[in-house]
Amino acid sequence: MKILIIQLARLGDIYMSWPIARAMKRKYPEAEIHFLVRERFASALEGLECVHQVHKLNTPAVFEKLMDSIEDGVECLGTFLDALQAKKFDTVVNLSFSPVSSYFTYYLGQTAKETFGYTRFSDSSFALTDAISAYYFSQVGVEKHNRFHLIDIFASMIGIDLDSDDFAYPVGFTFSSPIKDSxxxxxxxxxxxxxxxxxxxxxxxxxxxxxxxxxxxxxxxxxxxxxxxxxxxxxxxxxxxxxxxxxxxxxxxxxxxxxxxxxxxxxxxxxxxxxxxxxxxxxxxxxxxxxxxxxxxxxxxxxxxxxxxxxxxxxxxxxxxxxxxxxxxxxxxxxxxxxxxxxxxLKFNLINDFEWALVKAIYLNEPYPVTEDLVFFKGIEKLNQTNSLIIETLESALDNGVGRFVKILASCDEAFMGVRQISPKVSIYIDWCLAEKIKVAPLTEIEIVESYLKVHNELKLLMRPYLLEDNTQDEVKNHG
Known part of the structure; x- marks a missing residue:
């Protein structure tokens, strides 16, 4: 069994990948663990005993050729990827979580039995093929409200358990410091x-x-x-x-x-x-x-x-x-x-505790948080109105043909995204919906409309706790 871990980010991100590689080796002791990293950061894999081979992407050389000639740059990168693809990896794990890295996942994972992380569909459109990747896309990042550590997110995506040995000191490195003082x-x-x-x-x-x-x-x-x-x-x-x-x-x-x-x-x-x-x-x-x-x-x-x-x-x-x-x-x-x-x-409250509680309600089926934020309720009301219009449009498309409704759907989506301006907190719902629609694979037009309709109807249910007529805070808290 051959496993390829793609980590094209920086040194710190590579070190966060160490526990993942060790846990995978523990789960699959006979597996070869390969890493794909940028050449300038390859030193961050020294001492990681479970690595069979490190594949180094010389990004400056690729970009230099791209500057001279797009064809030469593509050929240079293609030659590198073809050699990697010839390894015939059984599992490809993308821990980079960047749109660019998704092309690597798709290309190197074409012969693999399973892939994890950002990838591409056969028509080259961006793909979120697992629930954790969709969660990462919609809720992880500086402007978002996730509170799970990236190492735990990585492990959850692959379905592995971590233990203390996965956070061990590099093999072969000295334990002695040259500094004798405290x-x-x-x-x-x-x-x-x-x-x-x-x-x-x-x-x-x-x-x-x-x-x-x-x-x-x-x-x-x-x-x-x-x-x-x-x-x-x-x-x-x-x-x-x-x-x-x-x-x-x-x-x-x-x-x-x-x-x-x-x-x-x-x-x-x-x-x-x-x-x-x-x-x-x-x-x-x-x-x-x-x-x-x-x-x-x-x-x-x-x-x-x-x-x-x-x-x-x-x-x-x-x-x-x-x-x-x-x-x-x-x-x-x-x-x-x-x-x-x-x-x-946390032994004290943070200003975004409500947002994190809402994320947990949507993704983990925990109780919906109570709020008295009238701006948030206004945003939810507007989001619900826009979502209802999109549902009506999708239903009409199924009844009367998809083609004539394409422009209407595009304008509805623009209005949908514009609701963020009313209350940033509703972005949690909007980003969930966007990720769920990205998960939809290339299908017939009718099948895509049916899939989108399912997503928007589910969004309506997720917003319901904040749309109850004359709802009390207890009703909101106990919903779901």
């Missing part, structure tokens, strides 16, 4: 500026922490691109208490450094994902523009400190959070990582 690690940078603090705030955080004289040094880690951030740290702090390793370590050298740290501190980044494999407690600094629910730390003893945005952060609060975790006295405003789904324990 220390914490801090990554100053992140993939984008909105995921971390400014150098000025970092400098004040470190100064405040070191002034407590807890006996820990601060080890700065990160990529070469983050070296410019270090100078401001030194401008505010003594060099003797800080060890600068930014841009000075390979990934294999980074693992033992993080493993032996008393705590890792940083924004959403590669190092947070490494802590999941080194079992290092982590203080993840997160913001509204980042979904810690989906990509945060999972190790026992890890916490998330949530702020609106980096500019709103108080350096004293972060320093206090670090000192509290090292003293085994976490601050009450921290969000704890737990071994559960969702992977974090």
């Amino acid at each position: 220390y914490i690690t801090v990554q100053l940078g992140a993939s984008t500026a909105n995921k971390t603090l400014t150098p000025f705030i970092w400098a004040r955080v470190i100064k405040n922490f070191l002034s407590a004289h807890m006996g820990y040094k601060v080890v700065l880690i990160g990529s070469k691109e983050e070296q410019d951030l270090v100078s401001e740290i030194y401008a505010f702090n003594s060099h003797t208490d800080i060890i600068n390793l930014v841009g000075k370590t390979s990934i294999s050298e980074l693992f033992p450094i993080i493993k032996n740290a008393a705590l890792h501190v940083g924004g959403d980044s590669l190092c947070v994902q490494i802590t999941n494999l080194t079992k290092t407690p982590c203080l993840n600094l997160s913001f509204e523009s980042v979904k810690f629910w989906e990509t945060g730390p999972r190790t026992k003893g890890s916490y998330v400190l949530l702020n609106i945005q980096p500019s709103h952060v108080e350096s004293t609060e972060i320093a206090s959070a670090i000192k509290g975790l090292l003293s085994k006295k976490p601050l009450p405003q921290l969000i704890e990582a737990v071994q559960n789904m969702p992977a974090y324990d």
Whole structure:
């Protein structure tokens, strides 16, 4: 049995794929596990013992040929994919969840017995062929309201169970850190500026922490691109208490450094994902523009400190959070990582709790949440009116012929999407409906209309708790 895992995202995403590969190998011990990754990120698979072969896509070379000639670029990519297809994989798993990666799933999965994740139909249209992919498409992302960790979503899509051994340290990597003092690690940078603090705030955080004289040094880690951030740290702090390793370590050298740290501190980044494999407690600094629910730390003893945005952060609060975790006295405003789904324990309310409860009601058949948001009810009313018009149009198309109703259906869908402007909360319903329609395979026009009609009738039922005449909050809460 041959299994191909497609992960064309960045380093952190590849490390989130490690537990999945190990769980699949545990479930299918005789299987060959192959990975398809971008060449520049292939080093993130070093030490993953269950991998049989890594296939590296040289994206710069492909794009260079595309710039010279579209035909040459397509031929270059085609040659690469043909060689992969010749491996005759039994299972193709796309963990990239990007529209571009869906072409790879389709092409490499044509001879496979099963495929998972984003793919394409035979007419090249985008395809969501499993329920979890549809959920990901409609409810996962920064602007959405999902609270399941991506690793758990990956596992659910494939139908595998995870255990602690799936989050093991890389095989062949040393366990010994070159640093003999007690220390914490801090990554100053992140993939984008909105995921971390400014150098000025970092400098004040470190100064405040070191002034407590807890006996820990601060080890700065990160990529070469983050070296410019270090100078401001030194401008505010003594060099003797800080060890600068930014841009000075390979990934294999980074693992033992993080493993032996008393705590890792940083924004959403590669190092947070490494802590999941080194079992290092982590203080993840997160913001509204980042979904810690989906990509945060999972190790026992890890916490998330949530702020609106980096500019709103108080350096004293972060320093206090670090000192509290090292003293085994976490601050009450921290969000704890737990071994559960969702992977974090909230001891206080967030502003989007209603939206998450609504997602669970739609997808998990949990009770519908109570709300007094009149704007939301107005949005639901408008959505129901538009949905009813679409249902009438689809029914007329079945009775009188599909062709004449194509333009009407297109305008109905535009109005349907426009309801988002009334209340963003109704987007949960709209995105569910859109994903369900994308799941419909290429069929005859009549069959497509019948399938769409089924989706819109189901949407009507899902909205019903908020459409009851003179409904009380108890009626809404107990519906379903």
